[in-house]
Amino acid sequence: MESTIINSITVRVHRKKKDCTMMKFYVFLILVILLLLVAAFAPQIVPYDPCAQDLMNALQPPSAEHPFGTDRYGRDMLSRVVMGAQTTIYAALLLVGIITVFGTLVGIFCGYKGGKIDSLIMRISDVFLAFPGMVFAIAVAGVLGGGINNAVVALACISWPKFARLARGQALSVKTMPYIAAAKLSGSGPLKIVFKHILPNITGPILVTATLDIGTMMMELAGLSFLGLGAMPPIAEWGSMMSDGRSMLQTAPWVILAPGCAIFITVMLFNLLGDTVRDVLDPKTKRSGNWRKK
């Protein structure tokens, strides 16, 4: 009797927690989708041409006409921030996409295959991890020359090992499961085993890491742009916009605050989404079937 009451209470608490997690997940998802829509349709929604210079109106403080003020060439900051969303988010998603797919494939291959090839590739990834990441990225971006795509390549070079290690560890643990042995007994070849049996069982943690990494990658891209190795002027990009405005922090703070806040909010949003993705995928808040897990 008592235990059933306690049970029902725990069940209720659990359900409440799960509902709350799902709520949070949907809220953040909708916000992120809104952000993506803004980025996708940036050219259509900007009030001014983000590259049009108007030297007569340079460094205007925020007003009704220019809600975020203007920069030193008289360009509308709101338009530039909105356009910048497109550049920054496109680059960050591209980067995270590349390193997730590449790192995961390499990691699964190593974990499944094992042996010498595995050791070799893992030592290579150790080398990449041993470099101070940003310095290496600066060097690569310097060699490749500026441009947002080269910045993506440079950061991809230093970031894939993280995903390779994660995927490898996961693949190693899934590989020993009896259902992999059963798949072999069914006569399935290595490709089928990897893509049908291993990959679907390790996507959870990889997805979470990828989502959390979107924010980090945005910061690093902005960092490279800040140093002049990312997006090339006059393209609007948050990092390079901050770099442009840094000498005017005291006289015209809006020039640096607008892209700064944009980075802050976007990174936070993606991180919050990543955290809730983790909660949603967490077995304790999952919908069913956990009673069998020991």
Next chain:
Amino acid sequence: MSAVLEVKHLKKAYKHDKEMVQAVNNVSFEINSGECLGLVGESGCGKSTIAKMVTRLEAVDEGEICLNDWAITRVSGKALRSVYQQIQMVFQMPVDSFNPRIKLGEGIMESLINQGIGRREAKAKAREYLEICGLNKTFAERYPHQVSGGECQRASIARAIAIKPSLLICDEATSALDVTVQAQIIKMLKCLKKDLGMSYLFISHDLALVQEICDRVMVMHNGSIVEQGTPDEIIRYPKEDYTKKLIDSVF
């Protein structure tokens, strides 16, 4: 009678804290076609290890395995995959032997599809075999965590017999089933044996069950076969002390 499976001087050692532990030590036996060979022994004596080596899921340290006069000890790749058209296994832990993200029906279809059977036909066959094992066709659409341990075990048997192997290894295949379902499965296994001439390596700790289904029994202790003979011989007139102890502890 020709031998479906011939195992000669099989050895396997595992490393535990820098010490090699001999899990299987010089085991030889053969299974004739249409024969059911029982394998009994206490927990940890190496029964599952033998099963895994015979199915080549575990590397063989030493010894030789012949399946229908084909030395399969070292085959790999495509050849190994065609070995699995002749040999199947029901795993000791049925729930873990199904991919949690794939429906049971889909899991059973996999081996059929790998044999070149079309999806439609494979699907129908999967349902047919589920039904043979006493599960109605709705089970094909369920995930492993949505069925009970016993139901999963039956699905696992359905998967193993669906491609009609010449040798079926049952590693505690009926341990999670109650007596009535167990009787039904045993009846089905006997039918398959009679109709298709299927052979079995029947690993179990249930001596009564072994007596019921097996033509011959091997008693295993610490990685070696200590005694073999017909079930009646072994149970009524055990020669070795270990066998006596094992039988005393069960009956």
